[in-house]
Amino acid sequence: MNVKDFDYELPEELIAQDPLEDRSSSRLMILDRETGEIRHTVFKSIIDELQAGDCLVINNTKVIPARLFGIKEETGASIEVLLLKRKEDNIWETLVRPGKKAKPGTVLSFGDGLLKGTVVEVVEEGNRLIQFSYEGIFEEILDRLGQMPLPPYITHPLKDKNRYQTVYAKYDGSAAxxxxxxxxxxxxxxxxxxxxxxxxxxxxHVGLGTFRPVKVENVQEHHMHSEFFRIEEKEAEKINRAKREGRRVISVGTTSCRTLESAADEQGFVAAKSGWTDIFIYPGYRFKCIDALITNFHLPQSTLLMLVSALAGREHVLAAYEEAVKERYRFFSFGDAMFIE
Known part of the structure; x- marks a missing residue:
């Protein structure tokens, strides 16, 4: 399976740069994964597609203002740090730009010294482990100094940081x-x-690994970065009760989907657990838990496009994307949505 099998043409002007004023007024494409039939509506009409008894599974992670701008103490040179993954209380795996000069022992300063970081180790793919020091509460300092880590294809500044946050965001930890x-x-x-x-x-907790480009030709050789997940007992019971009673389990987003599929047994029942997952879902995968998926439109050749292709079939998905381009749908993070049923 070649990465180019998941390519499509996207005019740059269809990449949504700003969120809509009303979240639920975005467009919604409904795709029948068995027939490939497509319908068009608006997102608030999702209520008409849902049935009493459906179990809708949401990801309640919260995006942290993970992008920090500071200087190297020794030289005063500007540096940008993106927090990816908390390893221990004050040690984070990070992405540093420019990275080549951030050698172990380099001391970084943010907010006139309100927050300091020392590079302690270079990890795979050039990421750095940084140990932070500060007085007070880290989350409060981050809220003061950090910016929301918008994807690189969004070039407009975000006027309201809550618009890159779901209304049900609860637990800090995501880089996207x-x-x-x-x-x-x-x-x-x-x-x-x-x-x-x-x-x-x-x-x-969504890491940047989800969005990293696939750099190998053979899709099966791609390795996903691990991300932390948790399913609490009472939530697992809701999902399992729906499965037992033959009701639909509908995942809101690929992150909820990957969580459920990581925790599910062969019968589709999920365990209440927490841990790390690097599950990579691409065509040929047999879904165990989810019956339907609400998702956005994803980047060409991305692992997320591969996941939706595994659910609905590559030909159906690429035909739907071609239709979305023709109908001038808005793409990616602030774009329109698709319901695969």
Whole structure:
């Protein structure tokens, strides 16, 4: 399976640069994964596609303002640090730019010394382990100094940092938003629950590994970076009860999907657990837990496009993307959505 099998042409002007004022007014493409049939609607109409008894699974991770701008203490040279993964209390795996000069022992300063970091180790792919020192509460300092880590294809500044956050974000830890969830408003979620749809939460802290380009020709040789996930007992029971009763389990986003598939047994029942997952889902994968997926439109040749192709079939997905381009859908993080049923 070649990475080029997941390519498509996307005009640059279709990459959404700004979030819509009303989250739920984005467009929604509905794709029948058996027939490839496509319908067009608006996202708030997702309520009409859901049935009483469905179990809708959301990822309640919260994006941290993980992008820090500072200087090297020794030279005063500017440096940018992106927090990727908390290893221990004050040690983080990071992406540093420019990275070549951030050798072990280099001391970095942020916010006139409010936060300092010492490079302690170079890890795979040039990432750095940095040990931070500060007075006070790290999260409060980060909130003051850090910026939201928007993907590189978004060049417009974000006016309201809450727009890169789901309305149900709860647990700090992500370097990127679970973007399918950005379309939900509190009001829409209340209406969905009033219809008899059950809401279940999982947590997966999204790392940049999810978005790293596939650099090998043979898809099967790509290795995903691991991300931390957690499913609590009461949430696992909601999902498992739906499975036992033959009700649909619908994943909001590829991150919720990967969490459920990581924790599921062969019958599709999920264990209440926490840990790290590097699950890579591409065509040929047999889904164990989810029955349907709400997702955004993903980058060409990306692991996320491979995941949706595994669910709906590569030909159906690429035909749907071609239709989305023709219909001028908005793509990627702040773009429109797709419901694969």
């Amino acid at each position: 938003a679970p973007t399918a969830g950005l379309h939900f408003t509190r009001e829409l979620l209340e209406q969905i629950q009033a219809k008899g749809v059950e809401l279940a939460s999982v947590t997966l």
